Amino acid sequence: MTPLERYESLVDDFEAFRQACERPLPSVVRVNTIKATVDRATDALDAEGIAHEPTDWHPGVFRLPNDSPGRNWPHAHGWIHGQEEVSNLPARVLDPQPGERVWDTCAAPGSKTTQLAALMDDRGLLVGNDNNLGRLSALRHNAERLGVTNLVVTNQDARNFSLKPLGENAADDRGIDAFDRVLVDAPCSCEGTIRKNPDAFDTWSLDHVHSVAGVQKGILRRAIQATRPGGTVVYSTCTFAPEENEAVLDHVLGEEDCRLVDFETPLDGVPGVTEWQDEAYDPSVEKALRIYPHHNDTGGFFCAKLEVGA
C-alpha cells in the first residue's frame, strides 16, 4: 500500500489518478523573459534541433519530449530554466507586479523565485529566503544564471522571519516594513512529486505529515503577519494530504486576519476539501485548488490564494 490509497475517497477518478502517478514526467522548461523573449528562445531551440511543444496555458513553458533542459546554448545563456509544468502555477496566481515588495518564504533552489523576478520585470524588491544554507547556494546560482538583479537572499527560519535586516522601522525610509505579496511554497511530504521522484514515498510517514504541517502553519502565519493590509499571500504544496493543505488554511483562518479568495486557474483541478477523516474545515477552503496528476498530465499540486486584513 502506498500513500496514494489514502486519498481514494477524495479523488474523482482513482484509477486514472493511480495510472498517471506511475508515468514519468516529460522535461519542461520555462523561458526566462529577463534575458530573452519567448520568440528568440524558441528560435534558439529550433536552431539547436531541440523539439519543444508549447503548453496551452502558459506562454513560454515548453515540454521537451526528447531532451533534458541543460547542455544547449539557450540554457548556457540563461534563456531557459528546467521547471516542472505545474510548479509554474503559484507564481502566476500570486501575480507580482514590477516595483512591488515580494517575499518568497521557502525559495531554494529558486525556480519559482526566478519566475517571480521575471513576472516583476526584475524591478521592485524580491526577498528569497530559505532556512537551509546549503540550498541557498543553488538559489544564488540559479538567480545569477538567469540574470536576476532585484533579489535579496536571506537565511532565516521563515516561522520567525525578521524584517530587521531589511531595515524595518529604520530612520532610513529605504527599509521594508511589510510586503505587498508573499509566496509560501511550503516544505511538504511531496506526494505529488512521485512521477519525478519514484522514491518520494520511501520516507513518507504519518508522523512526518503531522510534523511538517506544524511547520507549514507557522510559516503561513508569519507570511500573513508580514504582508500589508490588502496584500496577497499564495500558499502552495506539492502534496495531497489534507493535513498539509486545507487543515493548514483552516488553522490560519482562525488565527490571523485573512480570507481565502477565488482565483482564475488556467489548469484543471478540483476544489479544496472541507472534510477529511474526523475533521471539518472552514467552508471557504473550497476556494483552494487541488490538482491531481491525471487532470493535466503533470505532477500533483495544491494552491490557495489569501487576502490579508480584509
Add this chain to the structure above:
Amino acid sequence: MSENDGQQFDRLPATAEDRDVAGRATRAEVVDWWTDRFGVPAETFEGYTFWEKGAGKVWAFAADLPTPTDVEGLGMTFLRTRQEHWKPTTNAVQRFGSLATRNVIELDDDDAVDFLAGEDVDPEWDGDWGYLVVAHELAGGVEPIGVGLYVHDELRSVIPKGRRASLSE
C-alpha cells in the same frame, strides 16, 4: 577612513568625496568603468544601487535598502575591484553585455563551444588586451557568453566552473 568589513553589504559611495572606507570603489567609478571599457550607456544603471561585500566584490542591485545590510545576497555579483584590472563577472556580462559597443569579440561556432567549455581559443583580434565581452551569433542576434582575458594573442576563458558546459558530442 575606516577599514572594509567583508561580512556585510555596504552601499558604494556616490563619488570619491563621499568615500569613508579606504580603497572602496565609488558608484561613479563603477558606472564609468562599464561605459569606458565596453560602451554600455550610463543610464543602463540608473535604477541600480551598488554594494561591496568581501574584499572588492561589487554587487548590482535593482532596488535599495539601508546600508549596511546583513543578508546573504543582494542582486548580482557584478565586478571585482581592489585589483589593478577590474574584472566583470560572467553573469554581469551575460546580463548587460549585449549593450556593449566596444571590446566585444565575436567567436565562430567552434570557438564559442570551446570557450563555453572553459578552453582557451585563438581568434583574430587586433584590439585591446585585457578583459573582453565574448559573444557569438545566436537566434538572430549577437549574444554575450561571458568574460575572456585577451593576452599574448590568445583568449583565455575565465568562465567559472559552475557555468561551463560541454556542448560538443
